Amino acid sequence: MAAQSGTVERILDTAEVLFAQKGFAETSLRAITSKAGVNLAAVNYHFGSKEALIQAIFERFLAPFCTELGERITQMVDDGEPVDLERLLRLISRTALGAHGSDPQRLALFFRLCGLAYTQAQGHLRRFIRERYGDVFNRFLAMLASAAPDVPPMELFWRVHFGLGATVFAMSSMDSLRAICKSDFDADLSAADVTQRLLPFIVGGIRA
Amino acid sequence: MAAQSGTVERILDTAEVLFAQKGFAETSLRAITSKAGVNLAAVNYHFGSKEALIQAIFERFLAPFCTELGERITQMVDDGEPVDLERLLRLISRTALGAHGSDPQRLALFFRLCGLAYTQAQGHLRRFIRERYGDVFNRFLAMLASAAPDVPPMELFWRVHFGLGATVFAMSSMDSLRAICKSDFDADLSAADVTQRLLPFIVGGIRA
């Protein structure tokens, strides 16, 4: 339970960066531990396995985000304000940022990991996330539904996931896209700039 | 050069399915060759390496698609018809379908591979595709620009990639999303149904 000398944190910090850069299977425990400056056996000692390490990384990201999102949603419901599509999306985006020290770089990293989780190795991670945090996500979806009453529920379901896909993909290939953008348009956009462009796209898509 | 007994095709057919299911790094040559019913050494004999096999798979997909797309674009330009955003997107979707025997299943598989190519192992594949088929893609982008003259070029660049992301993601997780949709809404959508829902979303997003 204890984290006396910070070994656990150092592993998590290093691993999430390396995983985001190269993928899960392509990143070896040796690469992680050597870059983190800890012993190879530390991962298996503290986490049990490589799979468990991956889940721990997602846990560290999702736990604060989901609790905070849950609170904000209940508060929004209690207030009884009329829910607005654009506000809702900004809410989730602000929550995602706020839950991790307002570091856009780290948020992009997280979405990149999500992208990997969705595309790679269909199995354990999807189950893990859905089991653990499915409730909050469903509540948010319900809010969305009441915010776009003119869109039929099933239609909304698909459009939300299309938007999620656009987000995940944009974050995943953020770096290369920004490089292309710079060479083609001579514009050096930040991660926050990209997010700002992403939101209207999603809103436009959901409204059809 | 010859493909006498269909070994090459059998490898390609099997490999593209397995890669799409589990990713590139997670699929071993032994899994491919044993399922394809050919000898392990066949891949290295016919393709040279695992990397070259992956590129060959994309080549087989992209070559017919890009030549046909190129033809249709020049024809469209020659005709001098006014280009329309929705028509353009339908054109590329129809071309993608037409280039592979009108099999939606196979098209979804291809997009899933594209998703993997974008997220996984940043390196060789992106270069390979960009080098080989960048021209056609750029011509299509130029058409898009003239079809949406009210959207600034850089804005359009990002929105196109957001749309690409939505597409790739939708195709990548097509199966699981369809399963969720069936259990939540009791609606058994086909891959074509999903595509039909995807297009308006992208159009709406690009138009903002």
Add this chain to the structure above:
DNA sequence: ATATGTTTCAAACGTATGTTTGGGCGGACG
């Protein structure tokens, strides 16, 4: 029928991986 070039095969090679082991260090507590 013989020779030639191509394709297939079983087996092995070298390497990298995730995981396990057993010992050693150091603070906590009786």
Add this chain to the structure above:
DNA sequence: CGTCCGCCCAAACATACGTTTGAAACATAT
């Protein structure tokens, strides 16, 4: 002081991987 327990370490382990090899099987053409 001695014992215990959590943590760290170098080393080894077993396995899976991509690739290579050399010979056998095959087709083709002279």
